[in-house]
Amino acid sequence: MKKEQKAQEIRNLTEELSSVKNLYLTDIAGLDAVQTTALRRACFKANIKLSVVKNTLLAKAMEASDKDFGNLHETLKGNTSLMFSELGNTPAKLIKDFRKKSEKPILKGAYIEESIYIGDDQIDALESIKSKEELIGEVITILQSPAKNIISALQSSGSNISGILKTLSER
Numbered sequence: 001m002k003k004e005q006k007a008q009e010i011r012n013l014t015e016e017l018s019s020v021k022n023l024y025l026t027d028i029a030g031l032d033a034v035q036t037t038a039l040r041r042a043c044f045k046a047n048i049k050l051s052v053v054k055n056t057l058l059a060k061a062m063e064a065s066d067k068d069f070g071n072l073h074e075t076l077k078g079n080t081s082l083m084f085s086e087l088g089n090t091p092a093k094l095i096k097d098f099r100k101k102s103e104k105p106i107l108k109g110a111y112i113e114e115s116i117y118i119g120d121d122q123i124d125a126l127e128s129i130k131s132k133e134e135l136i137g138e139v140i141t142i143l144q145s146p147a148k149n150i151i152s153a154l155q156s157s158g159s160n161i162s163g164i165l166k167t168l169s170e171r
Contacts, residue, residue, distance in 0.1 A: 006057060009054075009057050010057055010060050010061050010064065013053065013057060013058060013061030014061040014064040014065050016061075016084065017061055017062060017065040017067060017069075018065050018066055018067065020084050020111075021086070021088070021112075021113050022084065022085050022086070022087065022088045022091070022110070022111070022112050022113065023082060023083070023084060023110065023111040023112075024082070024083035024085075024091040024092075024095075024107065024109075024110045024126075025072060025075055025076075025080055025081070025082060025107075025108040025109045025110065026080070026081045026082075026083060026091075026095065026104075026105040026106060026107055026108060027078055027079050027080065027081070027104065027105060027106040027108055028052075028079065028081045028104050028105045029078065029079035029104070030103075030104055031102065031104055031105075035101075035102055035104075038098075038101075039098060039105065042094055042097075042098060043083065043094065046085070046090050046091075046093075046094050047085065047086065047090070048083050048084065048085045048090060048091055048094060049082075049083070049084040049085070050081060050082070050083055051081065051082050051084075052079070052080070052081050052082075053080055053081070053082055054080075055076040055077070055080050058076060058080060058082070059073050059076055067111070067114075068114075069111055069116070070111075070116040071109075071116065071118055072109045072111060072116060072118070074118075075108035075109040075118060076108075080108065081105065087131045088112040088113060088126070088129045088131065089126060089127055089128070089129045089130070089131070091110075091126075092107075092110075092123055092126035092127040092129075093127055095107060095123060096123060096127060106120050107119070107120045107122065107123050107126075108120075110122065110126055112126065112129060
């Protein structure tokens, strides 16, 4: 790869890293062609962008980016594949599901909305992360719950009171 190509690749990676909210660094080395194709298809269906990068170019792009990737540069050893997604837990779910058939991909690290996760042991924590929309939905449900309880209590007690009054009037 010529210097100009490397510089262009670093610029492209830097641009992608600057715009991304969720990034997974994985190792998919050792997957055969059939498994790699299956992984790529699964990523496409889950709206995850999968790309293989050179570690040195990715390290330079991380340095040039305006984001703080913490210790993620330390995981850049061996083969590295990037998974970009809109939701923070989607790649973790895909990795766990894919591992039912294969040992890989192995999670090296992840950058999830300014939080850094390093190591394959973090996959369960990443899988349980909820998106902003899911959290807002839960908060709305929690806030609606007391009001619904009061309304249902008033409605049910209203019928009880009328029943009691009717019974008393008949006596």
